[in-house]
Amino acid sequence: MKSRYETAKNVFIDSIDIDDYIELNSSVTAYQQLQHSMEKPLKMILLFGRPGTGKSILLNRVYEKLKYQKEIHYFDTPAPTEKEFFQKLFKVLTQQDLPKNTEVNFSALIDFCKNLRGKREIVILLDEAQMYDAEIMEKIRLLSDTRAVKFVVSLHKTEDEDLIAKEHFKSRIWEIIELKNATKEDQSAYVHKKLLKKNLFEIANSIKAKDMKLIHQFTNGNYRECNKLMFTIFEICEYYDKNEPSKINYSHIPQKIIEMSALKLGYIHV
C-alpha cells in the first residue's frame, strides 16, 4: 500500500517546473519588479541572489507568462563554448539555423541587431550567467548596447562577489533585482501551499509553526535546502509509516524526524 508520505515526499523534488511555482508575497513582488523592469527601455537587468533563492523558477515563470506576448527566449543552461552560445543566439535573432561548418561573425551580428532596433524587441533570459566567461559577457554587453536585444542576466551571489556583476556590468546594468532567502512566514507558506496544491491537507496541517521554525533554522530560508529537507523528512516518515508505524504521529511531524533529516543532510552534526 502506498504511504501517504510518498506523495508528500515527491512534492518537494527540486525542479523549476512552472507547475511547482508557488506564489508568495516575496515572489509576487520579485515577479512584478522584473516584469516592470523589462517594460522599461533598459539594456540589461541583473537578477541576483544566492543559490536556491528562486531565480531560475522566477525566470521560467516570466518566460511562461510572457512567451505569447513578447519575443522572449529562455537560455536555462549555459552553452559550453562561445561558439555554441553564439550559434544559439544567432538562431534566436535571425530565426534561422546557422549553416553547417560556419561560425558567427560577431561584428555582423552586431550590425544585424542594430538594424532590428525599432522593429523587434527581443528579450533573452540568461540563467546561470556566472558560468559564462568574461569574454562572452563582454559580447553580450555589446549586443545589449544595440538596444535591439534586452538581456535578463541571472547569476549567483557568491562569497567573493561576482566579478561579472562588479566589473563588467556594474556601470551598464540599469536595474538589479536581488532575491533573498525566505522569511519564516514565507517559507511556512511555501511548504503549506506546495502540499495543499497536491491536496495533502492533513500532512500540511501536521507541520506546525514550531516545526517550521526549526526547518527555517536549518535551511536559513533557502528554498532549495527547504525542498531537500522536506523531501528527507517525508522519506523518513514514509519508512516509519511502512515499517514502524508506532513511531510516527500522524497529527504532527515529530521533532526527532526533522532533526534526523537535518543530520542526514549535514545541517547539524553530532
Next chain:
Amino acid sequence: MYDIKPLEEEWKKYQLKKRKPIYLVLFLLTLLIIIFFSVLNFSSVNKYIDNVNNKSIMSKKVNKSSLLKNNALSRLEREEYDKNINTRDDLTIDKSLDVLVDIPILDATDNIGTNNNPHKKIYLDIIETSSAKAYEDVEKRFKQSQDIDDALFLAKSYYKKHNYEKAEYWAYEVNKLDANLEESLFIFVQAKVKLGHIPESISILKSYITKSNSEEAKKLLYKIENNK
C-alpha cells in the same frame, strides 16, 4: 529499504550533545543546592550538638551540687573586685598541690576540680589564636550568651596571663552562674591571694570547707596559710 537505524543512533548522540549544557547546568545547580543545604544542616547540627553538650555539662554540674550545698561565694560583694590592692609576688604555692598554676588554656586534659567536665567548646573556639582580640570576642559573646564555659575559660586564661584582677572578675561571673563549681572558687581565691587579699581568701576557703569538706580546698588553704 531506508537504513534508518544508524540515523537513529546518530540522532541519539545529537540529543545527548544538544542537552549537554542543560545537564551541566542542572548538575551544577543540584551541586549548589546540595552544598547550600549541607552547610545549613551542618550549622544546625553544630548548634544542636552545642546545646546538647551545654545541657549535659549543666546537668553534671547540678549533680555535683552535693559538694556545695550552699553558695560559698554568695556573700562576696562585687565591690571587692574594685579594691586596689598590690599583688603579693612572694606568695608561692607548691606546684604539686596548686591546681591553678598549671591551668592549661589549650589543653583538653585540664582536670582542676572538674574531672568530668571538659570545656571542649572553649578550646575549639580559641585554638587558632591567642590574641587579645580573641579574648575580647569571647567576652562579647559571653555578654550575649551568658555561657558559663566562656566565663570559666576567661578566668583561667587571665589567671595564667597573671591578670589577676580580670581572673577574679571572671571567676566571680562563673560563680554567679554556677555557685557549685569548685574550679571557679579556687581561681577566685588564688587571684585574691595574688592581689594580696589573703585574709579574705582564707575566710572564703574556710567557709567553703565547712560546707563541702573538700580535700582540695583544704590543701589550698594549708598552702595559703603557710605562705607556700
